[in-house]
Amino acid sequence: MNVLQVFIEAFRSMNANRLRTALTMLGIIIGITSVVMMLAVGESAKKFISKELEILGSNLLIISPGANRTQGVRARTGTAPSLSFEDAAALNELPSLNGAAAALQGFFQITSGSDNSNNSVLGVTPEMFKVRNWKIETGSYFSDSDIRAAAKTVIIGKKVADQFFYKADPLGQFLRIDNVPFQVTGVLQGEGRSFDGGDIGDLVLVPITAARANLIRSPFPRNVHYVIAQGKSDKAMKDAETDIKEMLRDRHRIKAEQEDDFRIENLASIAEAGAKISTGLAALLGAIGAISLVVGGIGIMNIMLVSVTERTREIGIRMAIGAKPRDVLLQFLTEAVVICLVGGLIGVLLASAGAAAITSTGKIEVEIGMQAIIIACAFSSFVGIFFGFYPARRASRLLPVDCLRYE
Amino acid sequence: MSAALIALQGVTKSYFSGGVETRVLHGIDVQVPRGDFVAVMGQSGSGKSTLMNILGCLDQASAGSYLLNGVDTLSLSRAELATIRNRTIGFVFQSFNLIKRMSVAENVALPLIYAGVSRAKAHQKALSELERVGLKDFARRLPNQLSGGQQQRVAIARALVADPPLILADEQTGNLDTQTSVDIMRSLQQLNSERGITILLVTHEPDIAAYAKRLVRLKDGRVLYDGPAAEGLRQLAASHTETVGQP
Numbered sequence: 001m002n003v004l005q006v007f008i009e010a011f012r013s014m015n016a017n018r019l020r021t022a023l024t025m026l027g028i029i030i031g032i033t034s035v036v037m038m039l040a041v042g043e044s045a046k047k048f049i050s051k052e053l054e055i056l057g058s059n060l061l062i063i064s065p066g067a068n069r070t071q072g073v074r075a076r077t078g079t080a081p082s083l084s085f086e087d088a089a090a091l092n093e094l095p096s097l098n099g100a101a102a103a104l105q106g107f108f109q110i111t112s113g114s115d116n117s118n119n120s121v122l123g124v125t126p127e128m129f130k131v132r133n134w135k136i137e138t139g140s141y142f143s144d145s146d147i148r149a150a151a152k153t154v155i156i157g158k159k160v161a162d163q164f165f166y167k168a169d170p171l172g173q174f175l176r177i178d179n180v181p182f183q184v185t186g187v188l189q190g191e192g193r194s195f196d197g198g199d200i201g202d203l204v205l206v207p208i209t210a211a212r213a214n215l216i217r218s219p220f221p222r223n224v225h226y227v228i229a230q231g232k233s234d235k236a237m238k239d240a241e242t243d244i245k246e247m248l249r250d251r252h253r254i255k256a257e258q259e260d261d262f263r264i265e266n267l268a269s270i271a272e273a274g275a276k277i278s279t280g281l282a283a284l285l286g287a288i289g290a291i292s293l294v295v296g297g298i299g300i301m302n303i304m305l306v307s308v309t310e311r312t313r314e315i316g317i318r319m320a321i322g323a324k325p326r327d328v329l330l331q332f333l334t335e336a337v338v339i340c341l342v343g344g345l346i347g348v349l350l351a352s353a354g355a356a357a358i359t360s361t362g363k364i365e366v367e368i369g370m371q372a373i374i375i376a377c378a379f380s381s382f383v384g385i386f387f388g389f390y391p392a393r394r395a396s397r398l399l400p401v402d403c404l405r406y407e
Numbered sequence: 408m409s410a411a412l413i414a415l416q417g418v419t420k421s422y423f424s425g426g427v428e429t430r431v432l433h434g435i436d437v438q439v440p441r442g443d444f445v446a447v448m449g450q451s452g453s454g455k456s457t458l459m460n461i462l463g464c465l466d467q468a469s470a471g472s473y474l475l476n477g478v479d480t481l482s483l484s485r486a487e488l489a490t491i492r493n494r495t496i497g498f499v500f501q502s503f504n505l506i507k508r509m510s511v512a513e514n515v516a517l518p519l520i521y522a523g524v525s526r527a528k529a530h531q532k533a534l535s536e537l538e539r540v541g542l543k544d545f546a547r548r549l550p551n552q553l554s555g556g557q558q559q560r561v562a563i564a565r566a567l568v569a570d571p572p573l574i575l576a577d578e579q580t581g582n583l584d585t586q587t588s589v590d591i592m593r594s595l596q597q598l599n600s601e602r603g604i605t606i607l608l609v610t611h612e613p614d615i616a617a618y619a620k621r622l623v624r625l626k627d628g629r630v631l632y633d634g635p636a637a638e639g640l641r642q643l644a645a646s647h648t649e650t651v652g653q654p
Contacts, residue, residue, distance in 0.1 A: 324489040
C-alpha cells in the first residue's frame with residue numbers, strides 16, 4: 001500500500017466525521033498556536049534587545065557619582081562631586097575593560113541663524129565614540145589635541161544637522177551653544193531610539209574640556225557627571241564591575257566599612273529587564289502550548305480509540321481482502337498524524353495572525369520564522385505519532401475473524 | 408495431494424471460555440481439487456462458519472493440517488496469512504461487506520492496493536472487473552446507493568479483482584430475493600465453468616447448494632456427507648421427510 005493511498009484514506013475518514021475531526025483538532029490548534037507564538041515572541045524579544053544593545057554599544061557599565069549627604073539627608077544619586085577625569089583615565093587603563101569615557105551633560109539653547117532649539121549637550125572624550133559604538137558619517141572624531149585645547153568643535157547627530165542646516169553641508173558651519181560658537185567637525189551615523197531615551201540623531205557632542213570651560217562650569221573643574229565603561233565581553237561583566245569598584249574605592253580612599261560614593265549600573269541588564277516581560281509572556285504561552293498539546297494529544301488518542309471500535313468491521317473487511325497488520329497500523333497512525341499536522345498548520349496560521357496583530361500595535365515586531373514553522377510541524381507530528389500509536393496498534397492486533405463478527 | 412487446492416487433514420477447532428473447552432470441529436478431512444464447486448451445508452452450530460473461517464485463513468485451526476495451494480497455513484504469521492488471503496482467496500460475504508465511505512470502484516480496487524499495485528493500474532483492473540459484472544456505470548457511486556443484488560455483484564468483482572484461484576462465499580445470497588439469488592448463483596457457476604475458479608460456498612438452502620457440483624454436509628463438527636451435490640441433496644430431502652414430514 002503506497003503512501004499516497006494511506007494519506008487519501010486518512011483525509012477521507014477525517015472528512016467523514018468533520019465535526020468530530022474539528023473538535024479533536026482544537027487542542028492541537030491551540031497548542032501549536034501558543035508554541036509558535038512563544039517562539040516568535042521570544043525570538044522578537046531577543047532581536048529587540050540585541051538591536052537596543054547595538055544602538056547602546058554593548059557590555060556597558062555606567063558609573064555615576066554617589067549621593068551628596070548633607071546633615072544625614074541623602075540627596076539624588078549623582079549629586080556628589082566624586083568622579084573625576086582622572087578616575088575615567090585610570091579606569092580606561094583597566095585590563096578588564098575595553099575602555100572608559102567620562103561625560104558631562106547639560107541642557108542648552110542651540111542657535112544657528114534664526115533657528116534655535118533646546119538640546120541636551122554632551123561633553124565627551126574620544127574614548128566615548130569607541131565605547132558607545134558611535135560612528136562618524138562625515139567629518140572627523142575629536143582628537144586628543146581637541147581635548148587638550150578645549151577646542152570649540154561640535155559633532156552632531158543627523159536630526160540636528162537636518163534641523164539647522166537642512167540640505168547644506170554642515171561641516172565647517174557654526175552652532176551657537178549657550179551663545180558660544182562651536183564649529184561643526186562631524187556628523188554621526190544613524191538614528192533611532194536608544195534604551196536610555198536618547199536618539200543618536202539628536203546628539204550634540206563637544207570635547208569634554210570645552211564643555212567644562214564654556215558651558216558646564218563648576219567649582220570642581222575635574223569632576224565629571226558620569227563615566228561609561230565597556231567590558232571586554234558579556235561574560236566578564238561581573239569581573240569588570242568588581243575591578244571598577246576596587247579601583248574607585250581605592251582611588252577615593254573609602255574605608256572598608258564605608259559605603260561606595262559611586263554607583264555602577266549595567267545598561268544591558270536594564271535592557272534585559274525590559275525584555276523579561278516579553279520572555280515571561282513567551283514562557284506563559286509555552287506552558288499553555290505544552291499543556292494543550294498534551295490534552296489535545298489525549299483527545300486524539302481517545303477519538304482514535306473510538307474510531308477503531310467504530311470501524312472494527314471495516315478493519316475486518318480490510319484484513320480479509322489482504323491488509324496486513326502493518327497496513328492497519330499505518331492507516332490509523334497516519335490518520336492521527338494528519339489530524340495533528342492539519343491542526344498544526346491552522347495553528348501556524350492563527351499564530352501569524354496573532355503576530356501581525358501584535359506588530360500592528362507598534363510596540364514590538366513579532367515575526368513567525370521558518371524555524372517556528374518547522375518546530376510546529378515536528379511537534380504536531382510527534383503528538384500524532386505518540387498519541388496515535390496505541391490506538392493504531394490496537395487496531396492492527398485485532399483478529400480478522402473477530403472483526404467480521406463485530407456488529 | 409499437490410493437485411488439491413485445499414487439503415484439510417484432521418482439522419479441529421476448540422474455543423475456550425471460562426476455562427471450559429468447546430470443540431467446534433472434530434477432525435475434518437476434506438480435499439478440494441482445482442476447479443471444484445463445493446457447497447458446505449449444515450445447521451447452525453454444525454461448525455460450517457468456523458470451517459469457512461479456517462479455510463479463509465481468517466482463523467487458525469487448533470490442530471491438524473491445512474494446505475492451501477500447497478502451503479501449510481498453520482505455520483504462517485499474520486502478515487503472511489494476509490498475503491495468502493490477498494493473492495489466493497476472494498471473499499463474498501452475506502452482508503456484502505463493502506466499505507461505505509469508498510466508491511464502488513475503490514472498493515473493488517482495494518485488494519490490488521494492498522497487493523502493492525499502483526492506483527492507476529488497480530483502478531483500471533477494477534473497472535474491467537466491474538464491466539464483467541455489468542456495473543461499470545456505477546463505478547463512482549457509493550455502495551449504499553446500489554441495490555442488494557448490485558452490491559453483491561460489486562463484492563464478487565472485488566473478490567475476483569486479484570485473480571485468486573479460490574472464491575469463498577458465506578451465505579452470499581442470504582440477504583437477497585430469489586431472482587437476484589438465482590442471478591448471483593448463475594454468475595458463480597459461470598466463473599467456475601469458464602474461468603476455472605474453485606468455489607466453496609456455505610449455505611443452509613438446498614436450492615442454492617443445488618448449483619454446486621459437490622456437497623459437504625456437516626453435523627456437530629463432523630463431515631456427515633461428502634459427495635456429488637445431487638445425491639447429497641436427495642439424501643437430505645429424504646431425511647427431512649423422515650424427521651419433519653412424519654405425521
